Amino acid sequence: MSLRLAINGYGRIGRCFLRALHESPFRERYRVVAINEPADLASIAYLTRFDSTHGRFPGQVATTADGLLIDGEALTVTHAENPEAVDWAAMNLDVVVECSGRYGRRIELERFLKAGAPRVLLSHPGHSAEDVDATVVYGINHDALSGSERIVSNASCTTNAAVPVLAVLDEAFGLDHALLTTLHSAMNDQPLIDGYHHTDLRRTRSAMQSIIPVSTGLARGIERLLPQLAGRISAKAIRVPTHNVSALDIALTVRREVSVDSINGVLREAATTRFPGLLAWSEDPHASIDFNHDPHSAIVDASQTRASGNRLFSVLLWFDNEWGFASRMVDTLHHWQARRRAGAGTRIP
Structure with a gap:
């Protein structure tokens, strides 16, 4: 069963993360089911399809009444300005990938958890080491993840x-x-x-x-x-x-x-x-x-x-x-969730 992801903040790194996941060998194991981005839906769809740096999206992108359709899979798009305005719990998520860069202190990041997000992966270092459960540079310390963490940072590019x-x-x-x-x-x-x-x-x-x-x-x-x-x-x-x-x-x-x-x-x-x-x-x-x-x-x-x-x-x-960092986010996500499911007795190949 695919793990369910949401992206909060669909700017340069948010869009690169979606593309990197789409191009990765883990593509079938994870599904982005939601995006929260204040911009309008037409702009979100357009910037998903076309990118001046990384070229056209290597798949089909269309809009629906309330979101995107990417290679036939529906993504709900919300336009909230803060974490509490999204019903994360109703989406049955495994991880929210926080790419807005607006939230760095633990008290800010816990707003996602209180609003129903089970776990959060950050696209930035966080304000300090104490504000996150772990800071990961994949290849250096990813094996220290236990799977029990709720807030993990992918450090910086x-x-x-x-x-x-x-x-x-x-x-x-x-x-x-x-x-x-x-x-x-x-x-x-x-x-x-x-x-x-x-x-x-x-x-x-x-x-x-x-x-x-x-x-x-x-x-x-x-x-x-x-x-x-x-x-x-x-x-x-x-x-x-x-x-x-x-x-x-x-x-x-x-x-x-x-x-x-x-x-x-x-x-x-x-x-x-x-x-x-x-x-x-x-x-x-x-x-x-x-x-x-x-x-x-x-x-x-x-x-x-x-x-x-x-x-x-x-x-x-x-x-x-952009692309190197987004690729490491995919690696960190996969290892973190593999450790989590292994701890629960579920094997991830």
Whole structure:
């Protein structure tokens, strides 16, 4: 029997999650039966069918009186502004996939549970570790899920990209410190032209005309997953005028003398044996567009590994900040629900 899902917030990640699930090998095991999104139904259907970044939806999309029809399966669409306005219990759901980004504190997230949602999977880190039952970077700590959790976070796209690389380098060489610079594609909290809309004054500027530094919680997110690095990680973020695919430049110092070949060798081994399907490796002369719709959490660009002396290094990672992250949400969902049903004595293949 398929598990029943609802998506709350049908923006970039909500729509990518639906598509990633549709394209995944788990497609027959999960069914999205509802979407809650304040936008009108015609716009929801249109943006499901056509996407400027990921192309046409690989299936049939139509509208009904109260929702969508995707490949013949009906999805109820509601337009509520808050969790209490949706009767989640009546939908007989297994999980609500929260993609609006509006709810980060436990008191806010529990509003879904009180309104009848049995479990919630977040498309963001939550306000803090204490606000969720677990924060998962798939491939690093997903096996710690017991299945009993009610609120699980899939961390962030940058955390999913950075943590596997930092983990293997720390294990191999010992990290003294790391400084991460995210070169992130434009996001919908930026305007196309200058305008009053944000307390961060830099985000009032046109996303398409400038390279714009913004704040980031990446260092805290990494320390949540790799507590042994607490106090030794720092991060900054710069938005760049591209529509998708981001990069991470990681400058790091290690505790013993090593070479570029040693760094690359460890990362190549991790991509091929430890994290296949999650971490990829390339030596080709890439541009960011090469990784549009790439499902990996990160791709190591070995041609860009640099050294200054024998303890200071720089590593470059590419990642599709939409599709890679949505693909990890599908992986996390499947593992979480497999653990839950296994605990109840039900086998999931």
